Amino acid sequence: MGGVDHTVGGLVGFARALRHSGMMCGPNRVQAFLAAVEHVDLADRSRLYWAGRLTLCADPEDLPRFDAAFDYWFRGADMPSRGQTSSTERRARSAALSSRDTEPGEPEPLATAAGDAEVLHNRDLADLSAEEREQLRRLFAELEPEPPQRPAFRHRSSRRGQLDPRATMRALLRTGGEPIRLPRRNRTTRARRVVLLIDVSGSMSPYADALLRFAHVVVRRSPTHTEVVTLGTRMTRVSRQLRHRDPEQALAAAAKAVPDFSGGTRLGETLRVFLDRWGRRGAARRAVVVLFSDGWERGDTSVLAEQMQRLRRLAHAVVWVNPHAGRAGYSPVQSGIAAAWPYVDHLVAGHSLRSLQELWWWVRRLARNRGSGWATTADQWGSRREGERGGAA
Numbered sequence: 001m002g003g004v005d006h007t008v009g010g011l012v013g014f015a016r017a018l019r020h021s022g023m024m025c026g027p028n029r030v031q032a033f034l035a036a037v038e039h040v041d042l043a044d045r046s047r048l049y050w051a052g053r054l055t056l057c058a059d060p061e062d063l064p065r066f067d068a069a070f071d072y073w074f075r076g077a078d079m080p081s082r083g084q085t086s087s088t089e090r091r092a093r094s095a096a097l098s099s100r101d102t103e104p105g106e107p108e109p110l111a112t113a114a115g116d117a118e119v120l121h122n123r124d125l126a127d128l129s130a131e132e133r134e135q136l137r138r139l140f141a142e143l144e145p146e147p148p149q150r151p152a153f154r155h156r157s158s159r160r161g162q163l164d165p166r167a168t169m170r171a172l173l174r175t176g177g178e179p180i181r182l183p184r185r186n187r188t189t190r191a192r193r194v195v196l197l198i199d200v201s202g203s204m205s206p207y208a209d210a211l212l213r214f215a216h217v218v219v220r221r222s223p224t225h226t227e228v229v230t231l232g233t234r235m236t237r238v239s240r241q242l243r244h245r246d247p248e249q250a251l252a253a254a255a256k257a258v259p260d261f262s263g264g265t266r267l268g269e270t271l272r273v274f275l276d277r278w279g280r281r282g283a284a285r286r287a288v289v290v291l292f293s294d295g296w297e298r299g300d301t302s303v304l305a306e307q308m309q310r311l312r313r314l315a316h317a318v319v320w321v322n323p324h325a326g327r328a329g330y331s332p333v334q335s336g337i338a339a340a341w342p343y344v345d346h347l348v349a350g351h352s353l354r355s356l357q358e359l360w361w362w363v364r365r366l367a368r369n370r371g372s373g374w375a376t377t378a379d380q381w382g383s384r385r386e387g388e389r390g391g392a393a
Helices: 002-020 027-037 045-056 062-075 087-096 109-122 130-142 165-174 202-221 247-257 267-279 301-314 335-343 353-368 378-392
Strands: 149-158 184-191 194-199 226-231 235-237 288-292 317-321 346-348
Touching: 002 027, 002 045, 002 062, 027 045, 027 353, 045 062, 109 130, 109 353, 130 202, 130 247, 130 353, 149 353, 194 202, 194 267, 202 226, 202 247, 202 288, 202 353, 226 267, 235 267, 267 301, 288 353, 301 317, 301 335, 317 335, 317 353, 346 353
Parallel strands: 194 226, 194 288, 288 317, 317 346
Antiparallel strands: 149 184, 226 235
């Protein structure tokens, strides 16, 4: 597995080299690049070049940077950079170019590694072996979720957007009333706060480690706008522990702080404690709140419904992440989620790395505009799932 990891690291290291050159290259584009190289002959540099150019470049200004980085990474040319490439990346690059050691008739190691990574992205987190979990940790470390943004009140000059009346008047005064240029403006954006509520009860224990790793990545990306709270038989805030740079030390600190791992589930009562303690202070106010839970509630479901209603009034949007929602035939009929359903804006499966990335796409979309017309009732959820399965077929 060591060679496989290095080959994946070589391709991902190429994406890092692009970022090093100043190109915006997010995790979604890197995953598209890995998916694309599965379908090309990696010995053909031209096909590899176009696979990278079509998936990693988003702007005409990216093209010269991509060309320089490609020549540097795969052809050994010099590339102007803002710093020195780490020794780890250099080793990964050497491994990525070692395909000439492959015997005739054997599968290309890069293509095999990319295929393994693609399969791992879609595997249920509860069914992974110890070796796959170790590889998944490396994939989590590569995630760079962009912080969600919300429209701000201020505007700034822009080439596109609505006309700027004041700037237009000033321009007319300078040109004697001749409308040579029509200044335009756009609204600026600010970061939207995100609150992650993670159910750490016994039924969610197969997913707890992966969900906390995902939370660690989100916290590290935007520490001042992210709060993480665990729910079980009591509520525990673990935001401070997850701000540690090293993921293993961060998870160890979080595990030490949470006394009710793999215990019972009292979502309603713990949610009431969260809202009493943090909701009034503003942690959940106008935030996107993501609740990770399978919906099994041992307490009074009327309490959960009441607290979800309170949460819905405070938050900008509420997303429920249920690992069981990724299975065929799922319907939100469990007592807990059935009580909370009327106050949920969107339901996401969250059972795999791919679904967690889909979750973040929804979080970013909801942060900008909540009212986009997605599933809000059980019937709509069932229709949506049927539509997805029909489209896949």
